[in-house]
Amino acid sequence: MxxxxxxxxxxxxxxxxxxxxxxxxxxxxxxxxxxxxxxxxxxxxxxxxxxxxxxxxxxxxxxxxxxxxxxxxxxxxxxxxxxxxxxxxxxxxxxxxxxxxxxxxxxxxxxxxxxxxxxxxxxxxxxxxxxxxxxxxxxxxxxxxxxxxxxxxxxxVEVEPAEALDAEPVEVREPEPETVELTEADRILGGGAGLVRRGEDGTAVMRTLTEVAAWLGASAGATRVVTDAGWAGHDRQIGTTGVVVDPKLYVALGISGAAQHTGGLGRPEHIVSINTDPSCPMTAMADLGIIADAPEVLRELDRRRRDA
Known part of the structure; x- marks a missing residue:
């Protein structure tokens, strides 16, 4: 050896x-x-x-x-x-x-x-x-x-396995999408400042995003502006001062695409941007850009989730 x-x-x-x-x-x-x-x-x-x-x-x-x-x-x-x-x-x-x-x-x-x-x-x-x-x-x-x-x-390396007292696993379950660590999530819905209208309860909006994400089999992430405002925990922050993710699908709602955020995206297979600004960096780098009001899109998704 x-x-x-x-x-x-x-x-x-x-x-x-x-x-x-x-x-x-x-x-x-x-x-x-x-x-x-x-x-x-x-x-x-x-x-x-x-x-x-x-x-x-x-x-x-x-x-x-x-x-x-x-x-x-x-x-x-x-x-x-x-x-x-x-x-x-x-x-x-x-x-x-x-x-x-x-x-x-x-x-x-x-x-x-x-x-x-x-x-x-x-x-x-x-x-x-x-x-x-x-x-x-x-x-x-x-x-x-x-x-x-x-x-x-x-x-x-050939070694003789040592015996030790260990708990015996009964079942290994997949984590729930809303609680899985972002580094292990295959699908992420990211929320930015553009997802929260002036005067709205940002914490409630991010809670809705988490519920919609779970309904779609995804996890919820956020930008630093959102976590600094206290609307989401810092473990949900994606970017150079947060976590670096590498999902198969990233859906950005109301995220302009600042370098500090996109620097934490890794290499997603597919990116969808939902924003009213067709020229923002997030939409420019997306595979699919949806020019729409992100808060309204989230409300519609939540309505469909409740009716499902």
Missing amino acids: NALPEVLAVVVVRDGALPGGADETVAEAGGAVLLAGTGTARVAKEVRTARSTWTVESAQVGPGSLAATLGPLLDAVRVVLLPASPDGRDLAPRLAFGTGRPLHAGAIRCGIDTADLSRADDALEVQVRFAGPVVVTLTPGVRGIGHPIEPPEPVT
Whole structure:
């Protein structure tokens, strides 16, 4: 087995599926990744930012057994970086405890000596300097991945699975569209300042957008103007100071398309813009531009949802 680098991304794979934030975590680790779980060899070719890949196939994806199995392999690794996906958040504390390392959760940037734990909306700045080996989780959607590269051939690591006390999963359910993390959403309806008329309750409008989005099998997102106004949570903010998304479909309602917002859109397969301004940047970059009043379109969609 090739020696593992000082900074290594550890990504939990479940049934051959990568979690949200996997590519950007690997990019943050300099392209070095250890894939652990089920279906690792199959998914290794899908990591778009990997320069060196190791796989550990395990029949159990429980955090206790995975932590006990991976712990001895990571002795020479200074920074173990995991995406803050559901499995990543479960594994990180078990891995930190089992290896005697401190855990720094929710970083937006991470290097070999420091982690940036500041909030993505710039409301709080926290820098941490490492005194030794650490475990860090990286918040999905706060950085890009650069240009995808050709994935390398993975190195299979043969290990004896360790036994540990784990909860036994009864059922794995798909998240509800209105609560799924935006980084994992295939369809997103984004609301901007143009969706809220003067004097209207912006929180109520965004709640309607969330309900309509769920009815259409989508998640609701927002611009920074909307989240700064308190009409939606900052976890719903798309952009350079919010989360970076990569949906198959993005529908922008009342969004002009400022660079700070479009910089967080990734590469959607299809973009629909609903705006009264046919010349705004959002409509210019859309596959389909609908020149209409976004609040009225939302009201009509909500009426149809209620009548369905």
